[in-house]
Amino acid sequence: KLKEFTEVVALVTRMAQIDHKIMVLSGKGGVGKSTVAVNIAVALALEGKQVGILDVDFHGPSIPTLLKLNGNSVKVGEDGIEPVDFVEGIKVMSIGFFMPEQDRAVIWRGPMKINVIKQLLAEVNWGHLDYLVIDFPPGTGDEPLSVAQLIPDADGAVIVTTPQDLSLIDVRKSIDFCNQLKVP
Numbered sequence: 001k002l003k004e005f006t007e008v009v010a011l012v013t014r015m016a017q018i019d020h021k022i023m024v025l026s027g028k029g030g031v032g033k034s035t036v037a038v039n040i041a042v043a044l045a046l047e048g049k050q051v052g053i054l055d056v057d058f059h060g061p062s063i064p065t066l067l068k069l070n071g072n073s074v075k076v077g078e079d080g081i082e083p084v085d086f087v088e089g090i091k092v093m094s095i096g097f098f099m100p101e102q103d104r105a106v107i108w109r110g111p112m113k114i115n116v117i118k119q120l121l122a123e124v125n126w127g128h129l130d131y132l133v134i135d136f137p138p139g140t141g142d143e144p145l146s147v148a149q150l151i152p153d154a155d156g157a158v159i160v161t162t163p164q165d166l167s168l169i170d171v172r173k174s175i176d177f178c179n180q181l182k183v184p
Helices: 003-017 033-046 111-121 142-150 165-180
Strands: 016-023 051-055 074-079 080-082 090-096 129-137 156-158
Touching: 003 111, 016 142, 016 165, 033 080, 033 090, 033 129, 074 111, 080 111, 111 142, 111 156, 156 165
Parallel strands: 016 129, 016 156, 051 090, 051 129
Antiparallel strands: 074 080
């Protein structure tokens, strides 16, 4: 009980330092979620905002590759896990930074993913951010569900799709997911 309480306090304390949280979702892979997440972060940083990008796509973390940050390692300081600096105003955290080999598969079931998400939300030392942009894997599984439940005050979701019928069918599921969880 005490451990759970301490984890909740740590998570709430970290998230209280972040003014706005934006989830970038899609029902289908390969439609440009990570690219949209990066572009949102860069646009906000160009407006002088302090921005974090959190990549919770454990099976295919794209953010390090998109930002040419592969090979960066994460440091743990007195105040927690330190995000990687990209450019002025943008900090980045991805499970990809913890993987020794880029081609190594992450073989985790739901409980492991949920625990790592809790840890990333509670322990990454973002400092004060104006915006945290969270990039998800495709679908409405453990990762988006966990984050939506752990950050009930998310400002909203940007749902990415392409015009193909298959993508549109899948994106409707992401919209329904957001409606059910009250994510604008």
